[in-house]
Amino acid sequence: MNKNRYIFISKSPGDTVALGSRIASQFRPNDVVALYGDLAAGKTTFTQGVCTRLHADQPATSPTFTLINEYSGDLPIFHFDCYRIKHPDEIIMLGFDEYLEKDGVVLIEWPENIAAHIPEDCLELHLSYVDDHTREIVIRSPRELEL
Numbered sequence: 001m002n003k004n005r006y007i008f009i010s011k012s013p014g015d016t017v018a019l020g021s022r023i024a025s026q027f028r029p030n031d032v033v034a035l036y037g038d039l040a041a042g043k044t045t046f047t048q049g050v051c052t053r054l055h056a057d058q059p060a061t062s063p064t065f066t067l068i069n070e071y072s073g074d075l076p077i078f079h080f081d082c083y084r085i086k087h088p089d090e091i092i093m094l095g096f097d098e099y100l101e102k103d104g105v106v107l108i109e110w111p112e113n114i115a116a117h118i119p120e121d122c123l124e125l126h127l128s129y130v131d132d133h134t135r136e137i138v139i140r141s142p143r144e145l146e147l
């Protein structure tokens with residue numbers, strides 16, 4: 001599908017948090033955000049900005065050991081980390097498809113591990129390390145975004 005493409009250069013963790021906050025202000029119920037990028041690329045940092053903007057009941061933490069963190073806020077936030085998934089069926093067993101229809105926002109770290117289950121019209125972020133403080137973030141969005 002044809003998506004709008006943006007490039008954002010983040011110069012600090014705070015920049016990445018601020019980006020998450022600005023994008024979160026444009027979310028609609030049932031939006032899905034696929035966060036691509038290596039360890040320490042800033043996927044969880046971005047999610048922290050989302051959680052703050054949506055007045056989540058807790059700050060975002062890495063769900064690496066739990067697979068999913070759920071926060072309530074202006075919209076419910078479902079934060080998946082698929083790093084440890086060996087087979088995509090594992091996430092389906094946890095009811096992944098139902099989370100796509102709960103009128104919340106679904107954020108997914110390591111979406112490549114469940115590639116077949118990522119909706120085509122998701123918002124994609126591709127985060128990459130440039131140097132200690134800098135990340136390049138390529139955004140592909142099905143809608144126009146204000147950054």
Ligand SMILES: Nc1ncnc2c1ncn2[C@@H]1O[C@H](COP(=O)(O)OP(=O)(O)O)[C@@H](O)[C@H]1O
Pocket residue numbers: 010011012013014015016037038039040041042043044045046062109132133134135
């Ligand atoms: N511009 C930046 N944006 C985001 N994180 C950054 C940036 N510069 C340095 N960092 C550091 O990189 C790490 C990112 O961690 P995290 O968000 O947990 O990554 P991931 O979830 O992708 O593994 C943090 O230690 C953060 O302080």
Ligand SMILES: [Mg+2]
Pocket residue numbers: 043044062081109
């Ligand atoms: Mg993470």
